Amino acid sequence: MTGFIEKNGVLHVDNIALPDIAKEYGTPCYVYSASVIKAQFTALKEAMERALPADRQPLLCYACKANTNIAILKLLQTLGSGLEIVSEGELLKGIKAGFTGDQIISTSFGKNESEIKACLEANILQFNIEAPEELENVNKFAAQMNKTANVVFRLNPNLSGGGHSKINTGRKEDKFGNTAEDILTLYKRAEDMSNVTPVGLSIHIGSQVSQVEVFKPGFEKLAELVGILRAQGHTVTHTDIGGGFPVVYHDEANLDLDAYAQWVRDIILPLNTQIQMEPGRYMVGNAGVLLAKTQYIKTTPSKNFIVLDAAMNDLIRPTLYEAYHGIRPVMGHNAPMETYDIVGPICESGDVFAKNREIPTVSKDDLVVIQSAGAYGFAMASNYNTRTLPPEILVDGDNVAVINKGQTLEELMGRESIPDWL
Numbered sequence: 001m002t003g004f005i006e007k008n009g010v011l012h013v014d015n016i017a018l019p020d021i022a023k024e025y026g027t028p029c030y031v032y033s034a035s036v037i038k039a040q041f042t043a044l045k046e047a048m049e050r051a052l053p054a055d056r057q058p059l060l061c062y063a064c065k066a067n068t069n070i071a072i073l074k075l076l077q078t079l080g081s082g083l084e085i086v087s088e089g090e091l092l093k094g095i096k097a098g099f100t101g102d103q104i105i106s107t108s109f110g111k112n113e114s115e116i117k118a119c120l121e122a123n124i125l126q127f128n129i130e131a132p133e134e135l136e137n138v139n140k141f142a143a144q145m146n147k148t149a150n151v152v153f154r155l156n157p158n159l160s161g162g163g164h165s166k167i168n169t170g171r172k173e174d175k176f177g178n179t180a181e182d183i184l185t186l187y188k189r190a191e192d193m194s195n196v197t198p199v200g201l202s203i204h205i206g207s208q209v210s211q212v213e214v215f216k217p218g219f220e221k222l223a224e225l226v227g228i229l230r231a232q233g234h235t236v237t238h239t240d241i242g243g244g245f246p247v248v249y250h251d252e253a254n255l256d257l258d259a260y261a262q263w264v265r266d267i268i269l270p271l272n273t274q275i276q277m278e279p280g281r282y283m284v285g286n287a288g289v290l291l292a293k294t295q296y297i298k299t300t301p302s303k304n305f306i307v308l309d310a311a312m313n314d315l316i317r318p319t320l321y322e323a324y325h326g327i328r329p330v331m332g333h334n335a336p337m338e339t340y341d342i343v344g345p346i347c348e349s350g351d352v353f354a355k356n357r358e359i360p361t362v363s364k365d366d367l368v369v370i371q372s373a374g375a376y377g378f379a380m381a382s383n384y385n386t387r388t389l390p391p392e393i394l395v396d397g398d399n400v401a402v403i404n405k406g407q408t409l410e411e412l413m414g415r416e417s418i419p420d421w422l
């Protein structure tokens with residue numbers, strides 16, 4: 001058995017007991033299961049293989065903002081994934097992990113000069129354009145470098161992705177994408193430019209889309225616009241249908257990948273384009289936990305608090321998105337249930353992982369895991385309260401490796417300096 005499983009009353013990741021990891025590497029730390037990532041990638045790939053002909057399989061570009069650890073990127077590259085990046089840093093990590101330019105899509109919002117030039121240098125597959133001036137810049141820098149860049153235009157379809165408001169990206173009030181009318185103008189403009197080739201459209205309406213039907217109207221709007229562009233004489237060879245597949249955080253049903261793949265078959269396949277997808281959190285979310293230790297149990301007249309050594313700087317999703325994460329002790333699962341607020345040590349009332357959560361009773365120094373923390377966990381961690389970034393550990397069967405050693409306070413202090421005029 002692989003993944004996060006209980007053996008003899010102790011939570012393991014694959015064959016490794018989590019208390020052993022805590023003893024060796026300390027807490028808090030992120031622990032990832034390579035086997036879960038492989039299973040996620042394979043499930044999506046196989047759903048697409050069931051629905052689409054072998055010669056029309058989509059390029060699955062892992063949206064690495066979810067988890068940019070180079071070892072995770074390498075794992076996905078080995079599985080046959082492409083890569084979606086949103087910064088020069090992500091590009092460099094992707095290249096280091098072994099991705100080639102023709103597997104990389106840049107979807108960043110507000111692409112800067114250095115990033116555009118680095119992407120051009122790497123001959124990436126395409127730039128997904130977010131705004132008219134961004135198109136001008138890609139053309140300008142491509143001309144300076146004597147290159148030609150493929151561009152696709154991100155459609156803002158004015159649709160809600162259905163998740164939390166802060167992870168909706170396809171409504172007209174959101175900053176992302178271009179209206180269909182603007183894309184008609186931009187496509188023409190791009191065709192007149194010397195150093196870009198407009199090749200298609202992209203869409204990404206948001207994250208944690210739990211109802212598969214939500215994807216359908218976006219696909220239909222995309223297909224409709226492809227039809228209009230072609231009727232106007234434009235060439236459309238690429239459609240990027242985005243990410244948004246959910247992580248199971250609580251007791252949600254898994255997204256029906258076959259139903260999704262059938263919308264792709266029915267609506268996108270007939271367009272005869274290269275199909276691209278950008279799944280992020282789905283690949284890695286359920287593959288990671290934040291392993292933490294109970295520092296204190298604090299009881300007040302109104303609450304029982306578990307004070308962990310992990311905090312909102314390590315995992316900000318509950319604070320930022322009011323996100324639910326399962327929390328469970330690593331041992332003692334059969335203890336009587338107790339209701340707690342599970343908090344971190346940071347000086348913010350918002351440093352709360354869970355409120356009024358019923359879990360088996362824990363005591364000082366007990367280990368707990370915050371589950372489904374593999375996506376937008378470490379990737380969003382910060383040094384707030386001058387806390388060091390936690391280490392990241394990857395497990396695969398009997399193999400354990402530190403894939404990020406975290407930080408020391410000396411390293412943190414070493415980044416700052418006091419001017420000699422103070």
Ligand SMILES: Cc1ncc(COP(=O)(O)O)c(C=O)c1O
Nearest residue numbers: 063204207243244278279280281
């Ligand atoms: C353009 C684009 N593609 C893909 C993703 C990945 O989304 P998710 O992790 O929900 O799959 C995002 C997330 O912000 C995005 O902005």
